[in-house]
Amino acid sequence: DTAVSQTPKYLVTQMGNDKSIKCEQNLGHDTMYWYKQDSKKFLKIMFSYNNKELIINETVPNRFSPKSPDKAHLNLHINSLELGDSAVYFCASSLGGSGVEETQYFGPGTRLLVL
Amino acid sequence: GDSVTQMEGPVTLSEEAFLTINCTYTATGYPSLFWYVQYPGEGLQLLLKATKADDKGSNKGFEATYRKETTSFHLEKGSVQVSDSAVYFCALSDPGNQFYFGTGTSLTVIP
Numbered sequence: 637d638t639a640v641s642q643t644p645k646y647l648v649t650q651m652g653n654d655k656s657i658k659c660e661q662n663l664g665h666d667t668m669y670w671y672k673q674d675s676k677k678f679l680k681i682m683f684s685y686n687n688k689e690l691i692i693n694e695t696v697p698n699r700f701s702p703k704s705p706d707k708a709h710l711n712l713h714i715n716s717l718e719l720g721d722s723a724v725y726f727c728a729s730s731l732g733g734s735g736v737e738e739t740q741y742f743g744p745g746t747r748l749l750v751l
Numbered sequence: 752g753d754s755v756t757q758m759e760g761p762v763t764l765s766e767e768a769f770l771t772i773n774c775t776y777t778a779t780g781y782p783s784l785f786w787y788v789q790y791p792g793e794g795l796q797l798l799l800k801a802t803k804a805d806d807k808g809s810n811k812g813f814e815a816t817y818r819k820e821t822t823s824f825h826l827e828k829g830s831v832q833v834s835d836s837a838v839y840f841c842a843l844s845d846p847g848n849q850f851y852f853g854t855g856t857s858l859t860v861i862p
Contacts, residue, residue: 740797
């Protein structure tokens with residue numbers, strides 16, 4: 637049973653297109669995240685949703701928009717794709733709430749290549 | 752603000768060598784500390800964690816001790832294997848549920 641799943645695993649597309657990446661977790665967690673990992677393996681948090689409410693919105697272009705239909709899903713929609721958007725995008729989830737122990741569980745990643 | 756600093760790589764070791772990857776943190780409260788591992792082509796997996804000072808996290812032969820006095824959480828393994836080749840991330844979670852990752856350290860173990 638996959639705890640955090642993402643689709644698609646690979647995404648190759650042309651500049652200017654609009655694409656979405658889906659994420660689902662079956663852990664019953666309240667908080668979900670999107671990260672971008674560049675070619676040097678640096679992880680940058682993009683968004684965090686706690687029980688369908690945005691609680692972190694780092695300085696990412698507004699071409700990126702997270703959408704959470706329910707607390708088990710956090711999809712990432714990207715408009716007008718640019719070459720610099722090529723990266724690996726990871727979804728993650730954590731229990732949420734006020735506890736100190738906040739292990740994050742990661743999906744397998746979506747490898748996006750913009751041509 | 753809170754942050755994590757880990758040693759830069761890449762690190763290359765021979766099989767059975769001793770491994771240390773340094774990690775220090777800055778935090779205003781009492782964070783939990785983590786090591787995550789990313790194998791080639793995969794997502795991050797939790798390797799070990801420690802939730803309070805002097806706790807030792809351990810898994811798969813790896814260990815790290817939460818040292819509040821030195822604000823460190825160094826990762827160690829006594830004898831690395833080729834299968835340990837991966838990128839290792841130090842991270843902290845603060846009581847406000849903010850999560851901070853280090854920049855990652857790439858480890859290659861050669862036979």
